[in-house]
Each structure stands twice: as C-alpha cells, then as structure tokens.
Amino acid sequence: MLKEERFKVILDRLVNDQKVYLAGLSALLNVSEDTVRRDIKELADQGLLKSVRGGAVPHAPGPHHFRDRISHDKDQKQIIANKALSFLKDGQVVIFDGGTSAMLIAQALPKDLRITVVTNSFPIASLLEEHEFVEVLFAGGRLLKNSFVTIGSDTIQFLKKFRADICLLGICSIHKELGVTGPDYEESEVKRTMIQSSREIIALATAEKLETAEAFYICPTERLSVIITDQPGGQEAFKTYSELGIQMV
CATH class of the missing domain: 3.40.50.1360 (Rossmann fold)
Structure with a gap:
C-alpha cells in the first residue's frame, strides 16, 4: 500500500472512530508500528491530526481567527x-x-x-x-x-x-x-x-x-x-x- 493510501485510511478511520491506535492501524494496514508512527507524525506536521501517545486524535474543526x-x-x-x-x-x-x-x-x-x-x-x-x-x-x-x-x-x-x-x-x-x-x-x-x-x-x-x-x-x-x-x-x-x-x- 502506498503512503498516500495509508494516509487516507488513517484519516478516514479517525473521522469514524475519533481516535486511532498504533497497534490497530498496524494490523489494518499490514505495516509495522514504526511505519504507522512515522505516518502519523507526517500527518500531524501537516496539521491534519493531533499525535498523542499510542495513536492520534482529531484537531478541532473550524477556523482560529x-x-x-x-x-x-x-x-x-x-x-x-x-x-x-x-x-x-x-x-x-x-x-x-x-x-x-x-x-x-x-x-x-x-x-x-x-x-x-x-x-x-x-x-x-x-x-x-x-x-x-x-x-x-x-x-x-x-x-x-x-x-x-x-x-x-x-x-x-x-x-x-x-x-x-x-x-x-x-x-x-x-x-x-x-x-x-x-x-x-x-x-x-x-x-x-x-x-x-x-x-x-x-x-x-x-x-x-x-x-x-x-x-x-x-x-x-x-x-x-x-x-x-x-x-x-x-x-x-x-x-x-x-x-x-x-x-x-
């Protein structure tokens, strides 16, 4: 599975479940937890989610200004x-x-x-x-x-x-x-x-x-x-x- 495809799966799961875990994503995506951790970090750097210990949660929706x-x-x-x-x-x-x-x-x-x-x-x-x-x-x-x-x-x-x-x-x-x-x-x-x-x-x-x-x-x-x-x-x-x-x- 391409990285961009993994990103979409992670974000879709986050929308549905409001929280994702490294272990669950590792099994779902058939990749190591280290790979999932790197994916989550990259998505967090893009402002698309909030990385937390063991997984990720959504950012609050809406503008800040x-x-x-x-x-x-x-x-x-x-x-x-x-x-x-x-x-x-x-x-x-x-x-x-x-x-x-x-x-x-x-x-x-x-x-x-x-x-x-x-x-x-x-x-x-x-x-x-x-x-x-x-x-x-x-x-x-x-x-x-x-x-x-x-x-x-x-x-x-x-x-x-x-x-x-x-x-x-x-x-x-x-x-x-x-x-x-x-x-x-x-x-x-x-x-x-x-x-x-x-x-x-x-x-x-x-x-x-x-x-x-x-x-x-x-x-x-x-x-x-x-x-x-x-x-x-x-x-x-x-x-x-x-x-x-x-x-x-």
Missing part, C-alpha cells in the same frame, strides 16, 4: 448562548473568556440582569458598555490580534484577583483523557488562570469539538462543571462526560 469564527457555526453557537443564560443570576461575578460563544451570551444578556463581568475580550467589553446594570472589569495586557483578547503576565495577574462564581469558557477542544486544550500557548495560560479563579466552569462547545485535541493543555476535563453544546442532552456520545460528573446541557 476571531473574524472567521464569528460566522462559523453561528446558529449552533446561538443555541449554546441561549442555554447558558439560564445559569446567570443577579449578584454573580462572571468571567467571560474571548470566545465567540461567550460574545453571543454577552449580546443576549437580559437588560435587567445585574452581574459583574470580568473579561479580557475587547468585543465583549465593548458590547457590555451599553448594558446599564452590568459592571465590566477589563483585564489589560498584550493584544493577541487573531483573537482580540489580552494575554501575558499583566492579564494573568489581574485575573488572579478574583474568585468568580462562574467562568464561561469558550472551548476549542475537549477530550476525556487529554483534557481541555487550545491552539495558542499564551491564550491557554490565560484560560487556565480563569479556571483557577472560578468556582464553577461552564464550557461552551459545539458537539464537533468533543473528543478532539490541540497542542496546549488548559485543565483536566473533570474540572468542568457543565458542558453546553448545540445538541440536546442525553445523547450516547455525552455519556463519557456525564460519568465524570459533568452536567451535559
């Missing part, structure tokens, strides 16, 4: 935003990260809701300037241009000052074993600090981001309190997360 993410899966993200509103109550301190799902929540906040929002997102801070009863505390720092958020030590030190009731965390990738991960190192460090500064973590993720992984570790999956997706709860695919004690909405 904020402008492109605004229009990507907008209807699904609106479903997530509408579900998330039920978790917000008067008097809470809520950390909003810079994800587009969090931005849609900010757009939809009831006009009489009285909360304090802590955020490093320029778009969210700008939206909430018009909300009469929401106090906004903005984390300064260096601008990450492709996400329109602040990052760096100043941002992290600011976020460490809070003990928020809720963190609304836009998710790039969630995997039961590999945890919550992201594609940018410094933004992932900021998200980790948001989690450490919050009592309850509500992950905002379209269903296609489940069982995917990126390069930079943020937190273990079981640290999440709730995962809100665009799909109805109770699905078989959600069982692995419910077993960790995570509420699937």
Whole structure:
C-alpha cells in the first residue's frame, strides 16, 4: 500500500472512530508500528491530526481567527448562548473568556440582569458598555490580534484577583483523557488562570469539538462543571462526560 493510501485510511478511520491506535492501524494496514508512527507524525506536521501517545486524535474543526469564527457555526453557537443564560443570576461575578460563544451570551444578556463581568475580550467589553446594570472589569495586557483578547503576565495577574462564581469558557477542544486544550500557548495560560479563579466552569462547545485535541493543555476535563453544546442532552456520545460528573446541557 502506498503512503498516500495509508494516509487516507488513517484519516478516514479517525473521522469514524475519533481516535486511532498504533497497534490497530498496524494490523489494518499490514505495516509495522514504526511505519504507522512515522505516518502519523507526517500527518500531524501537516496539521491534519493531533499525535498523542499510542495513536492520534482529531484537531478541532473550524477556523482560529476571531473574524472567521464569528460566522462559523453561528446558529449552533446561538443555541449554546441561549442555554447558558439560564445559569446567570443577579449578584454573580462572571468571567467571560474571548470566545465567540461567550460574545453571543454577552449580546443576549437580559437588560435587567445585574452581574459583574470580568473579561479580557475587547468585543465583549465593548458590547457590555451599553448594558446599564452590568459592571465590566477589563483585564489589560498584550493584544493577541487573531483573537482580540489580552494575554501575558499583566492579564494573568489581574485575573488572579478574583474568585468568580462562574467562568464561561469558550472551548476549542475537549477530550476525556487529554483534557481541555487550545491552539495558542499564551491564550491557554490565560484560560487556565480563569479556571483557577472560578468556582464553577461552564464550557461552551459545539458537539464537533468533543473528543478532539490541540497542542496546549488548559485543565483536566473533570474540572468542568457543565458542558453546553448545540445538541440536546442525553445523547450516547455525552455519556463519557456525564460519568465524570459533568452536567451535559
């Protein structure tokens, strides 16, 4: 079998199973595990999958630049935003990260809701300037241009000052074993600090981001309190997360 043919088999199996193992691919392709390992490395170098110990998992689908993410899966993200509103109550301190799902929540906040929002997102801070009863505390720092958020030590030190009731965390990738991960190192460090500064973590993720992984570790999956997706709860695919004690909405 030609290398290109092996690549297609690996990627097809990854789409179907959401994870591939060296031993299984070795038997399927009738080649050594070393050959499969080299194939996976080459596919990972091309950005087509995420190499992990013993095999590979998919990358999260969709674009990474904020402008492109605004229009990507907008209807699904609106479903997530509408579900998330039920978790917000008067008097809470809520950390909003810079994800587009969090931005849609900010757009939809009831006009009489009285909360304090802590955020490093320029778009969210700008939206909430018009909300009469929401106090906004903005984390300064260096601008990450492709996400329109602040990052760096100043941002992290600011976020460490809070003990928020809720963190609304836009998710790039969630995997039961590999945890919550992201594609940018410094933004992932900021998200980790948001989690450490919050009592309850509500992950905002379209269903296609489940069982995917990126390069930079943020937190273990079981640290999440709730995962809100665009799909109805109770699905078989959600069982692995419910077993960790995570509420699937």
